[in-house]
Amino acid sequence: xxxxxxxxxxxxxxxxxxxxxxxxxxxxxxxxxxxxxxxxxxxxxxxxxxxxxxxxxxxxxxxxxxxxxxxxxxxxxxxxxxxxxxxxxxxxxxxxxxxxxxxxxxxxxxxxxxxxxxxxxxxxxxxxxxxxxxxxxxxxxxxxxxxxxxxxxxxxxxxxxxxxxxxxxxxxxxxxxxxxxxxxxxxxxxxxxxxxxxxxxxxxxxxxxxxxxxxxxxxxxxxxxxxxxxxxxxxxxxxxxxxxxxxxxxxxxxxxxxxxxxxxxxxxxxxxxxxxxxxxxxxxxxxxxxxxxxxxxxxxxxxxxxxxxxxxxxxxxxxxxxxxxxxxxxx
Amino acid sequence: xxxxxxxxxxxxxxxxxxxxxxxxxxxxxxxxxxxxxxxxxxxxxxxxxxxxxxxxxxxxxxxxxxxxxxxxxxxxxxxxxxxxxxxxxxxxxxxxxxxxxxxxxxxxxxxxxxxxxxxxxxxxxxxxxxxxxxxxxxxxxxxxxxxxxxxxxxxxxxxxxxxxxxxxxxxxxxxxxxxxxxxxxxxxxxxxxxxxxxxxxxxxxxxxxxxxxxxxxxxxxxxxxxxxxxxxxxxxxxxxxxxxxxxxxxxxxxxxxxxxxxxxxxxxxxxxxxxxxxxxxxxxxxxxxxxxxxxxxxxxxxxxxxxxxxxxxxxxxxxxxxxxxxxxxxxxxxxxxxxxxxxxxxxx
Numbered sequence: 001x002x003x004x005x006x007x008x009x010x011x012x013x014x015x016x017x018x019x020x021x022x023x024x025x026x027x028x029x030x031x032x033x034x035x036x037x038x039x040x041x042x043x044x045x046x047x048x049x050x051x052x053x054x055x056x057x058x059x060x061x062x063x064x065x066x067x068x069x070x071x072x073x074x075x076x077x078x079x080x081x082x083x084x085x086x087x088x089x090x091x092x093x094x095x096x097x098x099x100x101x102x103x104x105x106x107x108x109x110x111x112x113x114x115x116x117x118x119x120x121x122x123x124x125x126x127x128x129x130x131x132x133x134x135x136x137x138x139x140x141x142x143x144x145x146x147x148x149x150x151x152x153x154x155x156x157x158x159x160x161x162x163x164x165x166x167x168x169x170x171x172x173x174x175x176x177x178x179x180x181x182x183x184x185x186x187x188x189x190x191x192x193x194x195x196x197x198x199x200x201x202x203x204x205x206x207x208x209x210x211x212x213x214x215x216x217x218x219x220x221x222x223x224x225x226x227x228x229x230x231x232x233x234x235x236x237x238x239x240x241x242x243x244x245x246x247x248x249x250x251x252x253x254x255x256x257x258x259x260x261x262x263x264x265x266x267x268x269x270x271x272x273x274x275x276x277x278x279x280x281x282x283x284x285x286x287x288x289x290x291x292x293x294x295x296x297x298x299x300x301x302x303x304x305x306x307x308x309x310x311x312x313x314x315x316x317x318x319x320x321x322x323x324x325x326x327x328x329x330x331x
Numbered sequence: 332x333x334x335x336x337x338x339x340x341x342x343x344x345x346x347x348x349x350x351x352x353x354x355x356x357x358x359x360x361x362x363x364x365x366x367x368x369x370x371x372x373x374x375x376x377x378x379x380x381x382x383x384x385x386x387x388x389x390x391x392x393x394x395x396x397x398x399x400x401x402x403x404x405x406x407x408x409x410x411x412x413x414x415x416x417x418x419x420x421x422x423x424x425x426x427x428x429x430x431x432x433x434x435x436x437x438x439x440x441x442x443x444x445x446x447x448x449x450x451x452x453x454x455x456x457x458x459x460x461x462x463x464x465x466x467x468x469x470x471x472x473x474x475x476x477x478x479x480x481x482x483x484x485x486x487x488x489x490x491x492x493x494x495x496x497x498x499x500x501x502x503x504x505x506x507x508x509x510x511x512x513x514x515x516x517x518x519x520x521x522x523x524x525x526x527x528x529x530x531x532x533x534x535x536x537x538x539x540x541x542x543x544x545x546x547x548x549x550x551x552x553x554x555x556x557x558x559x560x561x562x563x564x565x566x567x568x569x570x571x572x573x574x575x576x577x578x579x580x581x582x583x584x585x586x587x588x589x590x591x592x593x594x595x596x597x598x599x600x601x602x603x604x605x606x607x608x609x610x611x612x613x614x615x616x617x618x619x620x621x622x623x624x625x626x627x628x629x630x631x632x633x634x635x636x637x638x639x640x641x642x643x644x645x646x647x648x649x650x651x652x653x654x655x656x657x658x659x660x661x662x663x664x665x666x667x668x669x670x671x672x673x674x675x676x677x678x679x
Contacts, residue, residue, distance in 0.1 A: 081526035178552055180537055263501030263538025274537050287397030288503025288529040
């Protein structure tokens with residue numbers, strides 16, 4: 001299928017400001033470099049802030065890095081009294097809650113977005129999208145309270161006992177359940193990140209040129225075939241981007257997670273056991289961390305979290321690049 | 332945090348000059364800044380407010396950023412005084428001396444207690460805890476509610492054979508410090524395996540953030556036990572158990588029994604007031620109690636600031652103490668007040 005016409009059409013539209021440029025040539029000649037410099041400054045600021053952040057984390061974690069070395073990353077012992085710190089249980093908790101949350105949130109979010117973009121009348125769709133955006137703006141502590149007072153009691157009284165009856169033989173759903181757990185944290189994260197996926201995916205789906213759909217219908221495709229084979233592949237990049245944005249949000253989420261995860265640094269097979277995340281332990285222990293090594297270890301945890309986010313975003317880029325080729329040449 | 336404190340100092344300085352110009356009196360506005368413990372914050376806020384009304388030219392700004400932050404900032408010299416729920420250790424004293432070239436003094440201000448709270452379906456009465464039972468529960472060696480370690484002290488209660496769920500603080504806190512300080516004193520195993528700190532490596536249990544996090548988890552989890560500040564338990568009308576003290580008596584914590592703990596320990600209080608009063612002697616003493624301290628450098632170069640801080644300390648020890656009980660803080664016993672009055676003279 002060839003989408004070139006719709007693209008080149010965009011090229012044909014007169015450049016914005018072309019008229020103004022001929023009229024006020026002198027002024028614009030000065031304005032262009034000025035505008036260029038201004039936007040360059042904004043962009044450079046992002047790099048400066050990121051670099052400054054990493055360097056600060058690196059500098060202030062020096063003591064922990066020297067004292068603990070690579071053992072910091074593989075040790076499971078977090079003992080502030082003895083001054084021995086290992087990040088592994090926190091890395092485990094962070095990755096598990098985020099990935100489990102994403103596995104649930106991605107289909108849910110993309111499905112909702114497809115419904116809103118393809119199946120719903122425009123007006124209703126905009127209204128629902130407004131509600132979704134509203135959800136994205138709710139402060140995370142509210143989600144934490146929602147988790148503690150609604151989700152956790154519901155899980156421990158009804159959902160998890162029923163679940164364990166059916167799939168309790170699986171190691172990941174075994175063991176006793178106290179309400180607060182990796183699973184509860186994942187569920188709260190799902191509620192928190194779905195709005196991101198829905199909101200962005202819907203916009204991306206709506207941006208797919210209507211000619212694409214018409215062409216597909218003209219070729220005799222059903223509604224389902226059009227969505228699945230034409231619209232989704234076109235919007236693929238944007239949807240991936242929304243999912244990775246959601247993942248980044250899940251990795252760094254602090255308040256809501258610490259309220260429902262149980263805050264116990266351990267590595268377990270069961271999702272129903274309590275766990276701990278990097279962001280949660282930093283928020284919990286930073287204010288009262290008195291020893292220099294202790295403080296430095298907490299800062300190194302921040303560096304580790306940054307590293308994880310960096311790697312995951314890098315992988316996301318690669319994935320998008322790898323699949324990007326198929327954007328206009330699939331089928 | 333530091334930049335925040337700097338901002339506060341800067342703001343205070345601005346206010347200072349402003350007041351000076353507009354008031355046109357000889358008295359210069361004196362701004363004193365402090366930072367630290369969150370536990371006594373409501374008390375301190377009240378004191379500083381009342382003191383400012385009594386002495387309009389003295390402004391004391393206090394940031395409740397946590398004990399750890401308080402110790403760090405007073406060591407760095409970004410605030411005039413710090414505040415902490417746990418005394419500074421020898422290493423921290425040395426660091427202070429190295430950085431500031433003078434010593435730091437500890438001044439107890441009020442007292443706090445920590446109480447065990449629990450949720451066992453079908454059990455409504457007040458459970459009596461022996462120190463051994465509490466240590467065993469939090470070490471994970473006492474695992475059921477009908478374990479003899481608990482049941483023997485509560486013969487008329489029907490305790491179930493259910494597994495105990497332990498709940499502790501997940502955030503570093505003075506409350507945890509007092510709790511584990513008590514456990515370290517009564518259990519050698521605890522001292523060896525876990526130790527003492529604002530955050531420790533808990534052998535068992537779930538972590539809740541803040542007093543409200545712990546009490547929330549306890550309320551929602553059947554057969555659980557946790558610990559919260561006495562003030563929090565009183566204000567939220569939480570049921571809590573009594574604990575056996577060093578004299579062998581089971582004491583239910585209240586302001587009186589917490590003050591009694593300090594009185595019981597008064598004889599053994601060293602001149603620098605860096606002392607733990609958990610498991611204190613005395614029939615009426617509640618065993619899980621602690622001072623909270625102001626940390627003041629013993630050399631304050633600015634004459635005006637020096638006078639303001641010393642005057643405030645004297646006022647806090649006299650009129651200030653009378654305001655404590657209204658805010659549900661346990662006031663200092665007479666013995667300690669007398670001793671502190673002498674210690675204030677050490678501030679040069």
